[in-house]
Amino acid sequence: MSLENTINEAIKTAMKEKDKVALDALRAVKSQILLLKTEAKGAEVSAEQEIAILQRMIKQRKDSFEQFAAQGRNDLAEVEEAQMQVIIKYLPAQLSTEELEAEIRKIIAETGAETIKDLGKVMGTASKLLAGKTDGKSISEMAKKLLS
Known part of the structure; x- marks a missing residue:
């Protein structure tokens, strides 16, 4: 439906x-x-x-x-x-912090990102893959945390 x-x-x-x-x-x-x-x-x-x-x-x-x-x-x-x-209530199930961290780590490994300078690569991929499962702010904060 x-x-x-x-x-x-x-x-x-x-x-x-x-x-x-x-x-x-x-x-x-x-x-x-x-x-x-x-x-x-x-x-x-x-x-x-x-x-x-x-x-x-x-x-x-x-x-x-x-x-x-x-x-x-x-x-x-x-x-x-x-x-x-x-x-x-009408959004798909949202990712927990642990699930988000695991997804971002996987994306960082796939894109080869190493430093905060590679944030754009990670954000582009993550925003597409995680659309609807979490908000952009959460993605950004987690990616920055993992790349620092």
Whole structure:
């Protein structure tokens, strides 16, 4: 089942349960998917594009959460946090720190990277291979740690 179909079913469930937070988050996801389909002029949306949409939306909510929390607007921060948790459910299983380290070590060995100067090679490969399994910031931090 595609992400769009899954989201549509989840919207129906959220409506029945009167879960406003989930409904708002799911409608935002559906909106982004429809926007991507419109831009693609009817072309099929790939799983990678769907994952990228979810990751972008999670990052936006995380940034908003941090800004609201810093300003003492806990009411708004809680809404962003709740929506982020709803969206996270639709991402593939995320890598643990240990799994991420193992994957980055394997990529470093494959690319022949030795120093921090080779970070670009590692990041390029890792970003493609680990898309949807973790965020770019985590990849970058782990690669820098292992190359230093």
